[in-house]
Amino acid sequence: MGEGTATLLWMRRDLRLSDHPALGAAIARGGPVIPVFILDDLAETLGAAPKWRLGLSLEDLARRLEAMGSRLILRRGDATQTLRALVAETGAGAVYWSRAYDPDSVARDKAVKAALKQDGLDARSHEGHLMFEPWTVETGTGGFYRVYTPFWRAVKERGVPEPEPAPSHIPAPKDWPLSDALEDWRLAAAMDRGAAICRPYQRVGEDAAQGRLGWFTGHAIGAYDTARDLPAEDGTSGLSENLALGEISPRRCWHAGMRALHEGKPGAETWLKELVWREFAYHLAWHTPRIVNRNWREDWDAFPWNEDEDHPHVIAWKQGRTGIPFVDAAMREMYVTGRMHNRARMIVASYLTKHLLSHWRIGQKWFEECLTDWDPASNAMGWQWSAGSGPDATPYFRVFNPETQVQKFDPKSRYLDRWIAEGRRNPTDTALSYFDAIPRKWGLSADDIYPEPIVSVKDGRAKALAAYERRGF
DNA sequence: TTGGCCTTGGG
DNA sequence: CCAAGGCCA
Numbered sequence A: 001m002g003e004g005t006a007t008l009l010w011m012r013r014d015l016r017l018s019d020h021p022a023l024g025a026a027i028a029r030g031g032p033v034i035p036v037f038i039l040d041d042l043a044e045t046l047g048a049a050p051k052w053r054l055g056l057s058l059e060d061l062a063r064r065l066e067a068m069g070s071r072l073i074l075r076r077g078d079a080t081q082t083l084r085a086l087v088a089e090t091g092a093g094a095v096y097w098s099r100a101y102d103p104d105s106v107a108r109d110k111a112v113k114a115a116l117k118q119d120g121l122d123a124r125s126h127e128g129h130l131m132f133e134p135w136t137v138e139t140g141t142g143g144f145y146r147v148y149t150p151f152w153r154a155v156k157e158r159g160v161p162e163p164e165p166a167p168s169h170i171p172a173p174k175d176w177p178l179s180d181a182l183e184d185w186r187l188a189a190a191m192d193r194g195a196a197i198c199r200p201y202q203r204v205g206e207d208a209a210q211g212r213l214g215w216f217t218g219h220a221i222g223a224y225d226t227a228r229d230l231p232a233e234d235g236t237s238g239l240s241e242n243l244a245l246g247e248i249s250p251r252r253c254w255h256a257g258m259r260a261l262h263e264g265k266p267g268a269e270t271w272l273k274e275l276v277w278r279e280f281a282y283h284l285a286w287h288t289p290r291i292v293n294r295n296w297r298e299d300w301d302a303f304p305w306n307e308d309e310d311h312p313h314v315i316a317w318k319q320g321r322t323g324i325p326f327v328d329a330a331m332r333e334m335y336v337t338g339r340m341h342n343r344a345r346m347i348v349a350s351y352l353t354k355h356l357l358s359h360w361r362i363g364q365k366w367f368e369e370c371l372t373d374w375d376p377a378s379n380a381m382g383w384q385w386s387a388g389s390g391p392d393a394t395p396y397f398r399v400f401n402p403e404t405q406v407q408k409f410d411p412k413s414r415y416l417d418r419w420i421a422e423g424r425r426n427p428t429d430t431a432l433s434y435f436d437a438i439p440r441k442w443g444l445s446a447d448d449i450y451p452e453p454i455v456s457v458k459d460g461r462a463k464a465l466a467a468y469e470r471r472g473f
Numbered sequence B: 001t002t003g004g005c006c007t008t009g010g011g
Numbered sequence C: 001c002c003a004a005g006g007c008c009a
Helices: A021-028 A048-067 A079-090 A103-118 A148-155 A195-201 A205-227 A240-245 A250-262 A268-287 A298-302 A312-318 A325-337 A342-355 A360-370 A376-387 A402-409 A414-419 A429-437 A457-469
Strands: A007-011 A033-039 A073-076 A094-098 A122-126
Touching: A007 A021, A007 A079, A021 A033, A021 A094, A021 A122, A033 A079, A048 A195, A048 A205, A048 A240, A048 A360, A073 A079, A079 A103, A094 A103, A103 A122, A148 A268, A195 A325, A195 A429, A205 A240, A205 A250, A205 A268, A250 A268, A268 A376, A312 A325, A312 A342, A312 A360, A325 A342, A325 A360, A325 A402, A325 A414, A325 A429, A342 A360, A342 A376, A342 A402, A342 A457, A360 A376, A414 A429
Parallel strands: A007 A033, A007 A094, A033 A073, A094 A122
Antiparallel strands: none
């Protein structure tokens, strides 16, 4: 590898051009830069909604690269083999990427790095997906934080690098390697019925994300402290889908939030804390990889969860037919839009794991199937927080009451009206759209009778608390 | 070692 | 008012 050899920029969850240290390093290295996305096992096995959303992001990124004389090379297969093949085809001397922190990605990247280094290549991972590297945040005794608030206190005064602008030019190779056609990957295949309905709810790509960040920190963040709790309001940043795919960097969000804080806008600190929750989730995944698929507190293995995904209660939960309006509205919002309001996520998670006594992994898997903002670390941490099995989790006896929650956070039933059609004289278009988004085989119609609760708020709470009292730990 | 404390609640 | 175990300094 000498001066002027090409650098492969292996892109994954960093689908942006600004504030991208790996891209910056690739350009600084001097030779041509070849951006590549590989549809490997990890991408291939994404849930239906995040896989489809990934395709939208890749389409946008490719267009932006082409506009500046570059390209996005698409390849399918094992990451190591594919990168080796590309090195052979292009004579590249280096492969750069943005570091990932979830266990599956870490395992893959370790293998890739070892193989490429063995080939004598400059194989290097870079920062950018997080604001703080997991190994740099330690408690007084040298461990990692298991409780959020001390974690927050440990990082909030740290400096976060200012976001870098996008490069004005990305040096192109004389000859581009061949690329797959994005359409041939059929990333929308599992979304066939719902995709057209879901599409208008997506804000795709770096420009859209930065525009939204500007609107949010400029006009909405001041009301964030209260508006963020109201599922019928557009009171949150809504940037989770962009952060999940790296269409925007957390550093850029941090600095926009800090500016709002310095301008004295009241909700700014609360929002900065939310950005740090994302960090916390990734740090936990990095320090305790089991968080993504096992009870983080192992004594919860003894808890008598229902683990049957085909249990009628679970099916009703997934289909938004529990008979509990707030729960059903939320599940339908997710199916139609690919997102779900934060407060609603807590309520459906509480209902599944407590009233229905079903394992959090069932919910985790369904969210992975349905959420366009799906993120391995946040999803795992959120579910274990709700279930009570995770770090700094809500105590198990703290059972959300979905009726009380409606009174508090949706008193005019705007959220319920938006998503529930059955039994309404004039159902809203959004509520009706649910029945066009769902698979026909579910056999549901807007003319159905709205179900009675499969498990009442009162009985479910009592049963959950009883199961917790009887637990063997 | 000890004591203050812990995202989002219920009744 | 309740609930609690464990984290962190």
